[in-house]
Amino acid sequence: MKKINENVLHFLENQGFVIVASIGKDGFPHTSCKGIVKIDPRGRIYLFDVYQHQTHDNLIKNPHISITAVDEHKFSGYCLKGLASILFEVKKDQELLKAWEVRITSRLTQRLLKNIREEKGHPRHPEILLPKPQYLIVMEVEEIIDLTPQHLKS
Numbered sequence: 001m002k003k004i005n006e007n008v009l010h011f012l013e014n015q016g017f018v019i020v021a022s023i024g025k026d027g028f029p030h031t032s033c034k035g036i037v038k039i040d041p042r043g044r045i046y047l048f049d050v051y052q053h054q055t056h057d058n059l060i061k062n063p064h065i066s067i068t069a070v071d072e073h074k075f076s077g078y079c080l081k082g083l084a085s086i087l088f089e090v091k092k093d094q095e096l097l098k099a100w101e102v103r104i105t106s107r108l109t110q111r112l113l114k115n116i117r118e119e120k121g122h123p124r125h126p127e128i129l130l131p132k133p134q135y136l137i138v139m140e141v142e143e144i145i146d147l148t149p150q151h152l153k154s
Helices: 006-013 054-061 094-116
Strands: 018-023 029-040 044-049 064-071 076-087 135-146
Touching: 006 029, 006 064, 006 076, 018 054, 029 054, 029 094, 054 076, 054 135, 064 135
Parallel strands: none
Antiparallel strands: 018 029, 018 064, 029 044, 044 135, 064 076, 076 135
């Protein structure tokens, strides 16, 4: 497990969602959007999946996973690679469920504020329509890749 430094930790905590890549049975990458619920700086990332479909099936067959997050405005980002495990006891973990609700509420609040400022996005508020999490993906980070171009690093 690779330790997650403060820069990466804060960057990921400020993302509304991340892109998760898993490997399909055909050997091709499958990507989907997921929300980070919790980050353990010792090298674990917790993500809820509200659907039990392709990502779930892929991770059962092959636990290799990557998480990518970028900030287009700052021209920076990270890709984290590792192994995932799946936990189905999400309904019993009140701390993680509360963290998920806080994240969803924050995303909804940000969308409402942008709409008030007339930065129109989605006409509805899709966060409200999300189902409850089906399971938890726990990623053990093995590698962290800084996606910021070398000439832009200070």
